[in-house]
Amino acid sequence: MVKLVTTLAIAFAIAFASLFALPASAVVNINTASKDELIALPGIGPAKAQAIVDYRKLNGPFKSVDDLKNVKGIGAKRLEKLRAELTVTPAQPKVAAVSAAKPDARAATSAKGDVRSAEAKPPK
DSSP states (O other): OHHHHHHHHHHHHHHHHHHTOOOSSOOEETTTOOHHHHHTSTTOOHHHHHHHHHHHHHHOSOSSGGGGGGSTTOOHHHHHHHGGGEEOOOOOOOOOOOOOOOOOTTEEEOTTSOEEESSSOOOO
């Protein structure tokens, strides 16, 4: 009985610890990564990281991870080694500020929700 309880306690401790374990490597979004974040990738030094940033500035966001092959110095072999650590997520669209403009003086809304022109005279 003691062995069973000990085994269960150890199994529970291992399972609990794995919930809080840090991932071995983080996935890097090549559309938003800084030069420093790109340098942290294996096989990417300062020159290649700068080339990725420059390519992105000139050509816009990457549509897929495969587009990274278009960057000078990134070949098929290097891309395959990096693929598991890369992602391409489009940047979040900017939300336009809602204008607090005054309602149009020429139109008024009735209680029923229909719009009437302020210049038109109501029926008598």
